[in-house]
Amino acid sequence: MNGIKVIHLVKDNQLSILAGNQGLENYIYEDMISRPGIELAGFMDFFDAKRVILIGSKENSFSNLFSLTLQEERIRDIFSHRPPAVIFSVNVDVSPLYIRLGDEYGIPILKSNLRTTALNSKLYSYLQEKLTERKTVHGVLMDIGGLGTLIIGKSGIGKSETALELIKRGHILISDDRVDVYQKDVGILIGQAPKILERYLEIRGIGIVDVVSMFGVGAYRETKKIRLVVELEKWEENKYYDRLGLDLETTKYFDTEIPKVTIPVLPGRNVATLVESAAMNEKLKYMGYHAAFNLTREITRHMKKQEENHNE
Incomplete structure (x- = not known):
């Protein structure tokens, strides 16, 4: 199976590393992108842990509707499935929860200088090119x-x-x-x-x-x-x-x-x-x-x- 390391994703797409450095050698095998919505509400039945997670302004705003205790519980639930990396778009203020839990679980927390739609399109094209047979x-x-x-x-x-x-x-x-x-x-x-x-x-x-x-x-x-x-x-x-x-x-x-x-x-x-x-x-x-x-x-x-x- 073709795979690409997170560190290569970081370098090729000019991403900043905020936390989870120990997970930069993780492999990505899936070219689709996960944008969590219902997962942040606690529904994990259809969560695909092989996908890179992208969090934009909408996802972040939805998460902030819940208490910090509930946010941490749900982020832990997502991170326990070991996704390869979490990427935030440019306008999102990354919660300290992601920084702390990224280091705890060894999941890279990354930041882009692109807005969500452009970032989603760029990541999909990049991963499709790198991972296809x-x-x-x-x-x-x-x-x-x-x-x-x-x-x-x-x-x-x-x-x-x-x-x-x-x-x-x-x-x-x-x-x-x-x-x-x-x-x-x-x-x-x-x-x-x-x-x-x-x-x-x-x-x-x-x-x-x-x-x-x-x-x-x-x-x-x-x-x-x-x-x-x-x-x-x-x-x-x-x-x-x-x-x-x-x-x-x-x-x-x-x-x-x-x-x-x-x-x-x-x-x-x-x-x-x-x-x-x-x-x-x-x-x-x-x-x-x-x-x-x-x-x-x-x-x-x-x-x-x-x-x-x-x-x-």
């Missing part, structure tokens, strides 16, 4: 004219060299050699580089290239939605290759199918131009223009017209 794909992910294009193929086929040429043409690198892919939602695949590989390309005969130092900050971005897979493969003389673009090939990651194009690599073929063209053609398809369908439709109309003229 991931796959590692051997390939190169590029942003080609705004279209996230995953280039795959056997080692040595020329993926990184193709990426280098595409970067020279103004396109953007996301990841080389290893792409971490996760499904944000059905139909939405996101790709990114492992931290250690960000910005770098490996070119055989040259070595490691830092694309930001070489081409500027505009040559790299951290994540991109994947909308096309291009597979490079060695040309096979007797293999059938689609020449019109009518064969709609796809590949599946998690529950999402992505259009796929197979490009045979042969001496004399400019692979970067072919990949760039495949991406631009796919972009046109997303916009509703399909060149192959349009051509076949026009041919059919022409043949039908000729047949009608012949019968007259």
Whole structure:
């Protein structure tokens, strides 16, 4: 099961630590956020202790309706279930009860500089990204004219060299050699580089290239939605290759199918131009223009017209 430590949540979201330092190594496994309401009233039947607790102005005001003795009893009841952390939004004055009980139970008490709604949205997006299942794909992910294009193929086929040429043409690198892919939602695949590989390309005969130092900050971005897979493969003389673009090939990651194009690599073929063209053609398809369908439709109309003229 994927998990993230509370200390990483703190650092990545610029949270202040008010108490419960001994719980900073706690793991978070749930991407949903708990905003206690009925729990503060003493009803714990549906409380999910795996979730991070977020307390905003409404929750805090509701809690303050009760006596300090009753507040402590209910906070203890919540903390006894060992939630990973409690986070307060910017406008909440944190009660000394939370500070004392956070240290007692080893539950981090954290404070954000964001208001409740913005904080809730940010935390959910962050946890969803960090905790969702991931796959590692051997390939190169590029942003080609705004279209996230995953280039795959056997080692040595020329993926990184193709990426280098595409970067020279103004396109953007996301990841080389290893792409971490996760499904944000059905139909939405996101790709990114492992931290250690960000910005770098490996070119055989040259070595490691830092694309930001070489081409500027505009040559790299951290994540991109994947909308096309291009597979490079060695040309096979007797293999059938689609020449019109009518064969709609796809590949599946998690529950999402992505259009796929197979490009045979042969001496004399400019692979970067072919990949760039495949991406631009796919972009046109997303916009509703399909060149192959349009051509076949026009041919059919022409043949039908000729047949009608012949019968007259």
